[in-house]
Amino acid sequence: MRLSAVLRWATGAALVLALPTAMAAERVQVVTSFSILADMVDNVGGEHVEATSLIGPDSDAHSYSPSPGDVRTLSHATLVVFNGLRFEGWMDRLLGTSGYQGTLVTATDGITPLMHDGHDHADDHAQGTADPHAWQDMARARTYVTNIRDGLIEADAEHEADYRANADRYLGQLDDADAEIRQQLGGVPADTAVITGHESFGYFADAYELRFLAPEGLSTATDPSAARIARLVDTIRGQHVQALFHENMTSPSAIIQLAEETGLPIAGTLYADALASEGEASSYIGMMRHNAKVLHQALADGQATAVTPD
Ligand SMILES: [Zn+2]
Incomplete structure (x- = not known):
């Protein structure tokens, strides 16, 4: 093999090997507080995003406290999505510690909350506060999805059309499931x-x-x-x-x-x-x-x- 052929081969191999890493690096790094939000981000973001949840599946948000690893995870993020309504009592401090400056989406923004007289996720256990578990109503979950869509567009305007199309498709799926559940439990x-x-x-x-x-x-x-x-x-x-x-x-x-x-x-x-x-x-x-x-x-x-x- 002549030297130029070896070089061509080597360059080609290097390109093939480097491609997946380069693509992964280009994806919008989204950090969510808990697993339900990460699934919504995956549905709206599709191939353009990589969602990481601080609190994983089957894990209890009530007993959660952020680790130094979570601070590092946040420092690599370009979009952070959290529930709000004081579901994540630890969020402000974590954002402050990590110095995160990117786009921040509060998924419950614009929702009319139910008032709550039972448990509270915030430290002070105040009564008469808004119930944070609004994703348990699929009509209110529509607001989560549109907030996530708008946050993705803000963080990555280049793929706005895809985010809008994905969100529309996903909202349709939510409506279908909501109607089925309504009928089933009627x-x-x-x-x-x-x-x-x-x-x-x-x-x-x-x-x-x-x-x-x-x-x-x-x-x-x-x-x-x-x-x-x-x-x-x-x-x-x-x-x-x-x-x-x-x-x-x-x-x-x-x-x-x-x-x-x-x-x-x-x-x-x-x-x-x-x-x-x-x-x-x-x-x-x-x-x-x-x-x-x-x-x-x-x-x-x-x-x-x-x-x-x-
Ligand atoms: Zn809870």
């Missing part, structure tokens, strides 16, 4: 109550006309005491409760204990603040469909189906 008797681990389903209950109880004491961080369990059993007996549910980021022991004490079935797992690592609930739309299906199966005929807890 038949659930109005006085049926569902007990979950923490108060994350206010928007879901409001949108699909269900009643959720998240009794005080069933927090995600701690297991309730025996006295608390006894009070919870009284609460459950005083209500028309049909079923108990696990939550993917909640300690299962409290719900299992309540099931034993009340004889109520545990009818499955609901996803509130985090996607599943795999399976049907590993996307936002899949998670909403999964929750509706599990609730429908347990409640539709007023007769809960027993499912052995895992």
